[in-house]
Amino acid sequence: MTSRKQEKFDLILEAALKVIAENGFHGSQISKIAKEAGIADGTVYLYFKNKEDILISLFQQRLGDLVSMFNNSVQEANSADEALRKICEIHFTELEQNVNLAYVTQIELRQSSLELRKAIGLSVKPYIQLIEKILIQGVQEGSFRPDLDIKLTRLLLFGGMDEVVNSWLISGRKYSLTAQIDKTVEFFLKGLK
């Protein structure tokens, strides 16, 4: 993709994120997104196959960035404990700093069709796999219980963090999300040992 094309591609995704955050999933017409991006409706279709394609791309791009960030941080970690703390730190910090992204991914995109959510699921997978890798590493290091059910535990970790973010959003962000990191990690680590 040329830089010019990439530029407008990003412009539309950014507009989509803002419009969905402001109007909700069902209130986000293509015309609104185009207007926010300052282009004609038809132009959107030069960059995306259809509406669903915008949403999937949006999720892929943003989640891809997050996963890169996760990977980089985890590589710097000296132990599974530290890696897990990094995971939770980034998870909570990034979503607290990008409320629009948090709102769209946690609340709005979950009302989309099964089709779309399956595609989104694929974007989440690398993240789940990263958690899995950390768990395996922890068991090998001897810092996590050897009888840990990896497949089950990764769900308990992801589901726990996910629900904390959800609750924080639905509450109207009345408290700090990052302030929950220490206790969350503590709970996880105790459960893993």
Next chain:
Amino acid sequence: MTSRKQEKFDLILEAALKVIAENGFHGSQISKIAKEAGIADGTVYLYFKNKEDILISLFQQRLGDLVSMFNNSVQEANSADEALRKICEIHFTELEQNVNLAYVTQIELRQSSLELRKAIGLSVKPYIQLIEKILIQGVQEGSFRPDLDIKLTRLLLFGGMDEVVNSWLISGRKYSLTAQIDKTVEFFLKGLK
């Protein structure tokens, strides 16, 4: 509500559950639900204000039944540990036995509008509060850590179980959900101590 009214009220909710489980949220038109219930489209509106009202009522009724069941079981428990185990047991057992209910509440109803999901949230609240009560009890009993953040922990527990159910459904129920109870509770208890 007269018994006659209650009867048809329940009939419609039952039809709705079946139709949504079979056709998905977006494929469940009022006409389909009415047909499944063996009544005319218009009759639905004699018992429910609108479509959203059906879904909220459905959730309230079924989740209300579950919460009663939770409450009864928990009262019989002799310790917080045992109560928590009961919670997880019922959560996984009931949803494994009522796949339609599981599918509709975990997958389909989450595609509904923010409005609807807020109402649904109210139905989930008593459950979350029950978990909270158990946590407080456990701290008082001395079996759970005294420094536990109750509000945060209840989310981690609920979110963890929720994600396990979700993953089980999305996987196509290829393994036993109840078989996850022991390890899930173990992880939770370790984290709580």
Next chain:
Amino acid sequence: MTSRKQEKFDLILEAALKVIAENGFHGSQISKIAKEAGIADGTVYLYFKNKEDILISLFQQRLGDLVSMFNNSVQEANSADEALRKICEIHFTELEQNVNLAYVTQIELRQSSLELRKAIGLSVKPYIQLIEKILIQGVQEGSFRPDLDIKLTRLLLFGGMDEVVNSWLISGRKYSLTAQIDKTVEFFLKGLK
């Protein structure tokens, strides 16, 4: 179909015929047809699957009526010669008397999709087959040449009449179509003997 349903079904087809005749195929939106019929747009879809279904039904109904008329008249004929004359008489007379129908079937519907025209072709088939039957009868009676290629000749007859009607319409109906019957039949009969 109940009489009430049939009534509105016919009402919509009548409206469609008028609207297409007045606005052309591409200028005939569902909304225009509904307005002409005095009903809401959505009501159209209680009686027809989609726009194409209206057009096919229109053609089937009107051509079905014509074919019935052809069949009845032909049965009364004492010879193949007379039957052929009847065919041409009805063909030209009916279309001259129903200019809207003529215009729509000859001009407008021919700009439709291949799909639609295939369906329409099925409606025309019984007519072509009737001509074929007359030709066979004529050969058996000894009034037509025994070496006649039936499949080819039926096309020459149908195509000839079709083009005469076409030309009459495109000319703006500046002359009488029925006045062409005698000479047309004369040409055909000579060619057949």
Next chain:
Amino acid sequence: MTSRKQEKFDLILEAALKVIAENGFHGSQISKIAKEAGIADGTVYLYFKNKEDILISLFQQRLGDLVSMFNNSVQEANSADEALRKICEIHFTELEQNVNLAYVTQIELRQSSLELRKAIGLSVKPYIQLIEKILIQGVQEGSFRPDLDIKLTRLLLFGGMDEVVNSWLISGRKYSLTAQIDKTVEFFLKGLK
């Protein structure tokens, strides 16, 4: 028109014929035609006023070539009978040898707007007039009936041949079109005498 201009003009028409034959009238976007011609979309508009102009030009060019061919052959004919046979021969032979042209003119271009078809009608006119000339000649020669209605008969001849070609195309060209020449001419000549 300079030779350079003429060259690209022809290139576009050739591309249009191929694209329409392969994709149907409704599947033939300007972008497809431009791509087939190896030029940019906008370049098309340096040579043609609009899309309709391409189609009209295509028809004019190809039908013009055919009419020239008709004229040349007819001039060599020694009698009206022979001329008529030549007409039918060329009509069937040329379309059998140029299936793309046959398909586009007989099937695809007929789905176009009334506007376009009127313009196309102008291109067909010289052909109809040629048939007319032959008929007049035949009457003068004494080989055709003196009471022949020239205007009507030319339609019967053209319409007959047109329908035979149509039917051959729709059938999927399962038989030889040129094999129909003899019997078609025989039918015509008998009808004319």
Next chain:
DNA sequence: GATGAATGAGGCTTCATTCAT
């Protein structure tokens, strides 16, 4: 109470055409 025919708003997408480069 029950019916079910009728309503009508609302949005995604295509593609011929333009025009700045």
Next chain:
DNA sequence: AATGAATGAAGCCTCATTCAT
């Protein structure tokens, strides 16, 4: 002369809800 990115109008269809019977 050539490009090709951008434009934006236009229409089919669905389905929650109503109301006359």
